[in-house]
Amino acid sequence: MPPILEAHDLTKRFALGAETVEALRGISLAVQPGEFVALMGPSGSGKSTLLQLLGGLDRPTTGSVVFEGRDISHLSDDEATRLRRERTGFVFQAFNLIPLLSVRENIALPFTIAGQDAGRGEAHDRIREVIALVELEGKERYRPDQLSQGEQQRVAVARALVTRPSVLLADEPTGNLDYTTGGELLDALWKSSETAAQTIVLVTHDARAAAYADRILVIGDGQITDEISLGRRADHSAAPLIARLAQIGL
Numbered sequence: 001m002p003p004i005l006e007a008h009d010l011t012k013r014f015a016l017g018a019e020t021v022e023a024l025r026g027i028s029l030a031v032q033p034g035e036f037v038a039l040m041g042p043s044g045s046g047k048s049t050l051l052q053l054l055g056g057l058d059r060p061t062t063g064s065v066v067f068e069g070r071d072i073s074h075l076s077d078d079e080a081t082r083l084r085r086e087r088t089g090f091v092f093q094a095f096n097l098i099p100l101l102s103v104r105e106n107i108a109l110p111f112t113i114a115g116q117d118a119g120r121g122e123a124h125d126r127i128r129e130v131i132a133l134v135e136l137e138g139k140e141r142y143r144p145d146q147l148s149q150g151e152q153q154r155v156a157v158a159r160a161l162v163t164r165p166s167v168l169l170a171d172e173p174t175g176n177l178d179y180t181t182g183g184e185l186l187d188a189l190w191k192s193s194e195t196a197a198q199t200i201v202l203v204t205h206d207a208r209a210a211a212y213a214d215r216i217l218v219i220g221d222g223q224i225t226d227e228i229s230l231g232r233r234a235d236h237s238a239a240p241l242i243a244r245l246a247q248i249g250l
């Protein structure tokens with residue numbers, strides 16, 4: 001199968017006053033449909049910058065991003081916005097939920113924004129499906145402040161998945177969660193990967209989170225420095241990965 005997402009020799013430079021920061025220095029990668037890929041690397045290595053380019057949130061300085069066979073690096077702002085809304089799902093470290101809306105209303109937001117009635121038909125079914133996926137049945141009417149941090153992040157995941165995006169991009173989604181709630185979130189991501197063949201690119205510092213992935217790309221100073229293929233497996237114990245990471249000094 002052709003890759004669902006490709007990066008070709010991406011560079012990204014930021015101007016900071018008189019100085020230039022080279023955040024990415026020539027990154028090429030390919031993600032297969034249904035693949036679960038983790039991006040790991042030290043703080044400041046360029047992981048978030050790369051994820052933003054992959055999702056069309058920002059444009060590369062040079063190089064290109066090809067999404068479902070189409071070069072998205074030079075889309076107009078309108079086209080990029082449409083692509084993000086319709087084809088990609090984002091989850092960030094901060095949950096970004098709307099405090100005054102219920103769980104269900106937060107998850108329904110992509111439909112509401114598009115002017116669709118989320119109360120029936122396909123939208124209604126999908127909302128129910130993702131609520132079941134993240135195991136929040138019975139909490140549809142709660143507001144975010146009535147939920148635990150882990151539950152709030154699961155709402156964010158459900159909202160990202162409700163549009164059935166081709167690719168789910170997640171930047172440190174477990175960064176604000178404790179061990180148990182982080183594990184529940186990772187299980188929800190894994191379930192979407194297994195049951196819906198959801199393609200996932202996950203940025204994480206956490207070897208336990210990365211151990212859910214099929215493949216890990218290690219980023220150092222704006223380049224891919226190592227690649228670790230773990231393959232698809234139901235056992236997500238982090239020990240083998242931690243041993244591999246120790247060998248490469250991470």
Ligand SMILES: Nc1ncnc2c1ncn2[C@@H]1O[C@H](COP(=O)(O)OP(=O)(O)OP(=O)(O)O)[C@@H](O)[C@H]1O
Binds near residue numbers: 015047049050
């Ligand atoms: N908007 C920006 N303006 C200027 N420099 C930026 C900008 N965004 C990122 N950078 C720089 O690019 C480099 C990579 O940043 P990035 O946020 O991608 O790192 P990261 O790997 O995600 O780090 P962390 O693990 O701390 O989140 C850093 O040196 C950062 O300061």
Ligand SMILES: [Mg+2]
Binds near residue numbers: 171
């Ligand atoms: Mg980051």
